[in-house]
Amino acid sequence: MRWTLKSKPEKQKIQALQNDLQVDEIIATLLLQRGIETFEQAKSFFRPTLDDLHNPYLMKDMDKAVNRIEKAISNEENILIFGDYDVDGTTAVSLLSSYLKSYYPNVATYIPDRYDEGYGISFKGIDYAEDNGITLIIALDCGIKSIEHIDYANQKGIDFIICDHHRPGDTLPNAIAVLDPKRSDCNYPYKELCGCGVGFKLIQALAKNRNQTIADLIPYLDLVATAIAADIVPITGENRVLAKFGLEVINSSPRPGIKALIQNIKKKILTITDVVFIIAPRINAAGRIKHGNEAVALLTEFDLQQAELFASEIEQHNADRKDLDKQITKEALLQIENNNEIERFTTVVYQEDWHKGVIGIVASRLIETYYRPTLVFTKSGDKLAASARSVKDFDVYNALEASSEYLEQFGGHMYAAGMTLKEENYQAFKNKFEEVVHKTIHPDLLIPEISVDAEIDLSDINERMMRILKQFEPFGPENMTPLFLSTKLNDTGYPKTLGNDNEHLKLFVKQSDSEGFGAIGFGLGKKISIAKDRKSFDAIYSIEENEWNGTVSLQLQLRDIK
Structure with missing residues (x-):
């Protein structure tokens, strides 16, 4: 993972917004990062109404x-x-x-x-x-x-x-x-x-x-x-x-x-x-x-x-879909390894009997393993059809446009697209797409990035902060769940893994003399050694409410530790 810290807005802008809204520096920073600079903009962000819809x-x-x-x-x-x-x-x-x-x-x-x-x-x-x-x-x-x-x-x-x-x-x-x-x-x-x-x-x-x-x-x-x-x-x-x-x-x-x-x-x-x-x-x-x-x-x-x-009935279709996507992902990963295509800038795979309905999901799964623009092809009538998925900040639609001499048709967005081509053009297209991406992608984009909103101390986290953060919802692209970085943390001595394959990580973290917080890291089980023996580590996390036996407490949801 590549950790990047968003640049901090100008000090006077932070102070002005703090004064206008009577909030602390962290909240003012998060708002400015989202393009909210005035009391009126903050009011419509925190209190949206249906009157805000355009004619x-x-x-x-x-x-x-x-x-x-x-x-x-x-x-x-x-x-x-x-x-x-x-x-x-x-x-x-x-x-x-x-x-x-x-x-x-x-x-x-x-x-x-x-x-x-x-x-x-x-x-x-x-x-x-x-x-x-x-x-x-x-x-x-x-x-x-x-x-x-x-x-x-x-x-x-x-x-x-x-x-x-x-x-x-x-x-x-x-x-x-x-x-x-x-x-x-x-x-x-x-x-x-x-x-x-x-x-x-x-x-x-x-x-x-x-x-x-x-x-x-x-x-x-x-x-x-x-x-x-x-x-x-x-x-x-x-x-x-x-x-x-x-x-x-x-x-x-x-x-x-x-x-x-x-x-x-x-x-x-x-x-x-x-x-x-x-x-x-x-x-x-x-x-x-x-x-x-x-x-x-x-x-x-x-x-x-x-x-x-x-x-x-739809629930049954969804269960079938899960089985198919697991099976096809396995076969696609095997194909990449067998064809020795691990060093490429793109992932392009094809098998004629893959189910057309799940190739988009499979493309997303392959990105989880080989983080790069990905196309998954299958046979569709007398042509090949594919779903494309991309990595953060890379426009796969533009890359397809630059390779379109080999395509019958294509359409979509920056991060997801679909296309068809004649089977005899598959290899030529695969080579051209690799060449285009190789030339145009910045090498950094091939390493997954975690973008951090702000560095804070654990002592900054409290109920009032959580109440305001909840008003940032609903979260999604361009208004993502705020992520924080805290350094020099220690687990209090009993880190453990959870899940059938020990894939999740459970910690109780402190920072010098701060109050401690429970922390859960989904998919981070392999990183338990970083937190063992009370060793010091840094963490990126979001803050959430955890309800257990009727009691609500604040918990850190870990995204990465090192």
């Missing part, structure tokens, strides 16, 4: 989208809500379809089959629309590069509205409306919405037209928060507001589908992290193992008993 009509083409939907409703046209098979896509389809169905019946949904149709808008989906007398398709979380598909639909007299958040190409599709805050000609103030977030802006605009208020849309925010968490978008600005209020819905009155997924979870309050690790993988498992339609059926079901049945 949806600031988004380019929003008026055109709303007018076309209203026209479809007054003409009693059939509308198809089309979305990708991942969490962002299925939550977006569930959101928009359930909102429209609350006052208009002629609404159907369509999720492409991951294996038969692949990612994004499909010709098969457009043919389905034509066969069913559908004249308007609203695409969510996809479509920004679907030039040919939209032309094909136009020839059939089917209109398209696109709601996407991916980077556009040089030419936009010829749709009735293209809602994407990343359009170069879109002046929408917040650029980092997920696909479901763009869908939410559309229902916000439709609601405005129907004299509804934002309060009428609160029940849909559990879906938006789930998508924000799963799509790993920045938890800043509008996303932070939507995530915060969406989490409140998840914890107080979630829709039956989400309630069915979480009812056996023992935690009282679910956080964004719980959504990432508990809710999102289960919703994703439907599209990975069976079909994304199952996720939409679950999320739009209003009968709890029926939702519980759907949830138990």
